[in-house]
Amino acid sequence: MIYPARPWLIAGFLVAIALCLGSPARAQIVAIGASNVAGRGVSSSDAWPAQLEGMLAAKGRSVHVTNAGINGDTNAGMLARLDSAVPAGTKIVLLDRLGGGWNARRLHQGDQTAELAAIEARLRSQGIRVIPMWWNAVLRNYLQPDHIHFTPEGHRVVAAHMLPSVISAVH
Template sequence: MLKTLILICLVTFAATTSSHAQIVALGASNTAGYGVGASAAFPAVLQDLLRAKGRPMSVSNAGISGDTTGGMLSRLSSIAPDGTKIVILQSGGNDRRKGVSEAEAAANRSEIRKRLHARGIRIIEADSYVWSALRSGLRQPDGIHLTAEGHRKVAQQLAASIR
């Protein structure tokens, strides 16, 4: 009887944990939520939207203000643990601002993609969503960071691309 109960618990636990896909948002200040706070940043809003749709996915925010593609590459293995299903990549513009050549930035992005693909992790590129929101005026007075509404728009677009 005890063995049967333990087996039932293990099967239930395995079924429960496998239904919770892990998503990691990797990026710089817009991912981190600069100026609006982490709870209003698109990773948190995305998690709320997915859960409201009955998709119990956890979204981890691995955004660091001022980060470059080199920094993202160096911490990639620590921010995408086993079980990560999707990485949302928002590399932003800090490379250019910090004097990193376009060739080096492109090589870093390529290596990030290569490592994630090797692990079977789906990549969603978020830069176009962020730039679209910024171009539509959903930006803070500095012109480079999203407003709370901009984050919501990005999260809605990301949610539509997650099946």
């Protein structure tokens, strides 16, 4: 006896399996910080988190880097929004430890240090690896006219310097 619907049932079953399996797992990375993470003054594709994702893809790493930077953010602000900015399944957080939002507001350095410690402790307690955002005096050569925010090339330099640390963390 011939069952004309059988090939369609088999095809549907195979499609259902493929949908359930989905694509290969992608490591979830979140960059959190202030305006130099957010990419103030440059396009979102020029901000270092996007450039880092592209560099990782070029090296064969299947990752997604979420840009959770907010212009003018402070450590207190990052701590308050940590649960919403860093979703379940995040493996690595790239942390802006030197965001200028707190400095511009003349907030107390001791409070900033304690808030950073609280951010890192909470992330590590969830098994999330924390990698500090790379900063160096050489970046002064890659600032916009405001002398605060990176140019697209400055963002590329940051991404390139962070790349080896992130690759080793992704395994």
